[in-house]
Structures are given as C-alpha cells and as structure tokens.
Amino acid sequence: MNDLYCWETKFKSCCYSERLLTKLLLLNETAKQKIDILKIKKAIFYARKYHGSQKRQSGEPYYSHPLDVAYMVADHRLTTDVLVTCILHDTIEDTVLTKEMITTIFDSRIANQVEDLTRIKKDRKISSAEMVELLWQQKKGELLLIKYFDRLHNMQTISAKSPKKIKQITEETLKEFIILGIWLGTIIPEMVEMENFTTKLCYKYLSIKFRLLKNQKNFCEDSFQLVFPDFQNDLIL
Numbered sequence: 001m002n003d004l005y006c007w008e009t010k011f012k013s014c015c016y017s018e019r020l021l022t023k024l025l026l027l028n029e030t031a032k033q034k035i036d037i038l039k040i041k042k043a044i045f046y047a048r049k050y051h052g053s054q055k056r057q058s059g060e061p062y063y064s065h066p067l068d069v070a071y072m073v074a075d076h077r078l079t080t081d082v083l084v085t086c087i088l089h090d091t092i093e094d095t096v097l098t099k100e101m102i103t104t105i106f107d108s109r110i111a112n113q114v115e116d117l118t119r120i121k122k123d124r125k126i127s128s129a130e131m132v133e134l135l136w137q138q139k140k141g142e143l144l145l146i147k148y149f150d151r152l153h154n155m156q157t158i159s160a161k162s163p164k165k166i167k168q169i170t171e172e173t174l175k176e177f178i179i180l181g182i183w184l185g186t187i188i189p190e191m192v193e194m195e196n197f198t199t200k201l202c203y204k205y206l207s208i209k210f211r212l213l214k215n216q217k218n219f220c221e222d223s224f225q226l227v228f229p230d231f232q233n234d235l236i237l
C-alpha cells in the first residue's frame with residue numbers, strides 16, 4: 001500500500017491497457033457521462049500489480065483478462081465505478097488484495113461490488129452458475145452484465161483448457177449464461193448479437209447438432225421469465 005499516493009508515477013502502459021484506454025477516450029468524445037480515465041488507470045495499476053506474474057493457460061498475463069472484459073463492458077456506457085469493479089473483479093478471489101484494501105484505495109461501494117463478484121463465500125467456493133443465481137436474487141443487474149462478459153471472454157479463450165474442462169464450462173454456459181444473455185437482450189438491444197455469438201461458441205465446443213442447440217435456446221426464451229421472476233425491468237443502463 002506504499003504506492004497509494006504515488007501510483008501515477010509507477011503506472012506503466014502496455015498493449016492491453018492502451019487498447020482499453022483508447023476505447024474509453026473515444027467513447028468520452030460523445031458520452032454525456034464521461035468516464036474518469038485517471039480512475040480507470042488507477043484500477044489498471046492495481047489489477048496489474050496484484051495479479052502480478054499470474055498467467056492464463058493461454059500464456060497471456062492474467063490481468064489482460066479483466067481488461068478485455070472491461071473493453072467489452074465499456075460498449076454499454078456504464079459508470080466509471082462499474083468499469084473499475086470489472087477491472088478488479090478477480091482480485092479478491094485470486095490475489096492478496098482484500099476488500100478492506102480496495103475500500104482504502106477506492107471506496108466501499110467498489111469494494112462491495114468486487115466482493116459480490118467473488119466466488120469465495122463464507123463457507124465454500126461457489127460455481128459461476130451459483131454466482132449468477134445469487135446476483136439475480138440480489139437484483140444486481142450491472143454485475144450480471146460483468147459476469148456475462150466475463151464468461152463470454154472465457155469462452156473466447158477456452159481452447160487452451162483441457163477437453164474435460166472445455167465440456168464442463170461450455171455445458172454450464174449453455175445452461176446458465178444463454179438464458180442470462182436472452183434476458184439482457186430484452187433490456188439492451190445490442191446484447192442480442194452477443195448472446196447469439198455465445199450460442200455459436202457453445203455449438204462449436206460441444207459439437208452437437210445445431211438443431212438441438214436451437215431447441216435449448218428456444219426453451220430458454222420460453223421459460224426465462226419463470227426462472228427469474230420480478231426482475232425484468234430492474235436494470236437501467
């Protein structure tokens with residue numbers, strides 16, 4: 001925490017941060033609610049610092065993942081705090097950065113949101129599917145959007161995993177995240193394209209007949225209001 005007041009002098013740009021910052025600066029040109037670029041840089045600094053030398057199975061530095069997720073989330077013009085949460089979303093779970101430290105560095109709201117996206121709960125580590133269900137129950141729409149793009153990015157880079165893990169993650173995506181994408185598409189029209197893309201990725205990695213996958217999607221469209229009641233109009237972006 002010695003760098004709390006001098007992180008700017010230690011900030012180092014890289015291809016992942018430049019990609020995200022360039023997009024945010026471009027979005028700021030037409031946005032009514034501007035993104036605080038300095039705060040985003042601060043989040044990038046701490047994500048990079050605490051994820052440190054962690055690597056993804058693809059060989060890329062781990063911190064590239066939350067930055068890529070934030071890049072996708074940014075298209076929906078959410079607040080600075082939501083993007084900061086996105087950049088930090090794996091830190092409590094996978095690094096020594098704590099909720100208390102995030103509160104000191106940023107504020108309690110961001111710290112609470114990062115904790116909400118942490119799969120390690122009091123008694124055990126829950127699955128991503130359980131996380132989606134929990135966020136639905138708590139009516140945390142912005143965090144569900146982060147969780148959706150987190151899964152989409154993981155699906156885009158899933159080929160580095162073992163066949164067994166690929167099958168497990170893809171089946172979970174088909175069961176839990178397609179239905180989430182359908183709901184998000186009713187609130188955010190642009191999400192329909194993302195949901196279709198996610199469906200095609202499931203089709204690719206499960207190697208099942210497209211007709212069967214389409215039937216599953218139709219089932220989700222027919223039943224998703226029953227699975228998650230009283231939450232159809234709560235997300236305003």
